[in-house]
Amino acid sequence: MRIVLDTDLGMGAPGSDIDDGFALALALAEPGVVVEVVTTVGGNSDVETSTRLTRDLLAVLGRTDVPVVTGAPAVDDAAEEIVRRVRAEPGELTIVAIGPLTNLARALALDPEVARDVREVVVMGGVFLGQTNVAAMPGEYNFWCDPAAAQAVLDSGAPLRLVGLDVTRQVRLTRADADALAGAGEFGRVAAAATHGWIDFQERVKPHEEIEQGSCALHDPLAVAVVTRPDLVTWKPAHVAVETQGRVTRGVAVADLLMWADPPTPNCLIATDVDADAFRAVFLGRIAGLP
Numbered sequence: 001m002r003i004v005l006d007t008d009l010g011m012g013a014p015g016s017d018i019d020d021g022f023a024l025a026l027a028l029a030e031p032g033v034v035v036e037v038v039t040t041v042g043g044n045s046d047v048e049t050s051t052r053l054t055r056d057l058l059a060v061l062g063r064t065d066v067p068v069v070t071g072a073p074a075v076d077d078a079a080e081e082i083v084r085r086v087r088a089e090p091g092e093l094t095i096v097a098i099g100p101l102t103n104l105a106r107a108l109a110l111d112p113e114v115a116r117d118v119r120e121v122v123v124m125g126g127v128f129l130g131q132t133n134v135a136a137m138p139g140e141y142n143f144w145c146d147p148a149a150a151q152a153v154l155d156s157g158a159p160l161r162l163v164g165l166d167v168t169r170q171v172r173l174t175r176a177d178a179d180a181l182a183g184a185g186e187f188g189r190v191a192a193a194a195t196h197g198w199i200d201f202q203e204r205v206k207p208h209e210e211i212e213q214g215s216c217a218l219h220d221p222l223a224v225a226v227v228t229r230p231d232l233v234t235w236k237p238a239h240v241a242v243e244t245q246g247r248v249t250r251g252v253a254v255a256d257l258l259m260w261a262d263p264p265t266p267n268c269l270i271a272t273d274v275d276a277d278a279f280r281a282v283f284l285g286r287i288a289g290l291p
Contacts, residue, residue: 139251
């Protein structure tokens with residue numbers, strides 16, 4: 001499977017999420033995936049920092065051959081790259097978007113036919129069967145950062161699969177996992193230190209959120225994994241809309257599960273359950289094999 005990985009990678013920046021770095025590593029380690037290009041977007045950090053950290057991580061992984069293109073909000077280079085590659089090879093490229101959807105929305109604005117020519121778009125974003133229960137960030141982070149972009153992607157007609165917090169919060173990396181990775185090559189050492197740092201940060205800022213004590217979620221790696229292993233999660237068709245104007249509900253995704261008579265037309269598949277043990281086996285096995 002040939003993919004464009006669109007990311008707000010933050011692994012390596014103090015106090016920044018690490019799952020995007022693991023997602024990049026997993027994409028490169030997965031035999032069934034070829035990473036054609038990495039496009040960067042502002043989110044976990046500013047886009048220039050994400051671009052630098054992505055190149056740094058690719059160097060650690062021995063993959064400086066993978067091109068990196070900077071995107072929103074600084075420039076439209078990433079959006080233009082997405083348009084160029086997808087339109088040149090209709091039906092061949094899958095976009096895996098694991099940051100705010102600004103680059104993809106800009107690409108669709110530049111050329112709406114991207115929605116027709118992309119093989120599929122897999123998004124890490126949203127929460128559909130629950131809520132964040134955090135007033136300061138009512139929507140899942142990627143949707144909350146740019147809700148208008150998320151809605152534009154949902155309106156585009158592109159084939160979409162959405163992997164949200166309903167499932168990603170169930171797949172965890174523990175401190176013991178980090179310790180085991182520390183002995184598995186250069187990336188393992190870097191990733192182990194980053195994992196302990198991120199868990200420390202989460203425990204400090206979320207002291208009363210039980211699930212965040214002693215482990216961290218692997219949101220973005222699950223989105224990468226389902227590209228070749230869609231069976232890891234349970235999928236349901238849905239019509240999803242994102243709140244862009246709400247005073248207290250910015251970025252909240254409303255999922256109609258098509259249960260009533262005369263339902264709206266589905267615009268995506270959403271992940272509603274996950275085989276966490278199977279995912280962990282895939283993830284840890286692939287990551288352990290990295291140099």
